[in-house]
Amino acid sequence: MNQEKSRHIMSTAPYACSCGADLPDQVSAELHASEANLCTACFGTLEEEPYPGWRRRCLSCAGTGRRGPQLVWELAHAEAETAIPVRVVLALLPTRPFRLSELADLVRERLNLPPGRLPVGPRVRDILLQLQQEGEVALISAPEQLVDDAGAVLYDNPYWVKTAR
Structure with missing residues (x-):
């Protein structure tokens, strides 16, 4: 898995990946991140920028950059809505x-x-x-x-x- 992540280093401005994938917009970048097992919010960078110039540890994946923790967190939020x-x-x-x-x-x-x-x-x-x-x-x-x-x-x-x- 670590080897998989090392082949995909993404950035957001503009959307790009080290593997050379064509990422013309946010939707294609999120899909690519998901396929590469990266967090679709921070694209594996471990940080998010909720407002321009203000960065923090990604809350969607708990700062791991991985898709798995992001999915666990999303499921927990969905469960909390019903519970x-x-x-x-x-x-x-x-x-x-x-x-x-x-x-x-x-x-x-x-x-x-x-x-x-x-x-x-x-x-x-x-x-x-x-x-x-x-x-x-x-x-x-x-x-x-x-x-x-x-x-x-x-x-x-x-x-x-x-x-x-």
Whole structure:
């Protein structure tokens, strides 16, 4: 497998691979990465660039550059979507301001989910963002970091509050 990866060193700007494959667009680059057993998000580089100029370890493959860990993570996210329903999170919303991690711990405890098996925090975050759109909760933390001039921001462990309806 390591020999397979060494024959495919990909880049994203423009899409290219050391094997000489024709990669005119993102779809063809993702397909080629998949066929080469590389992560289709970072193309085996171990890093992703969610915003221009801001690089981090690839979250899709846990910084391995491999397709296998990426698939495991995608399956875990899909399982979390069915194992953690919106109604459970809504029922567990505290009446006082709460942190994302606190609510994730409550959900894990209520559903008796072992730590590390499912991405509980990311699933709860996604549900909170959905509930925010519906007016059920409000984000009350200031961002930890401004990523770019266009207003992209990062939150570490933000505070939320249930809104009065």
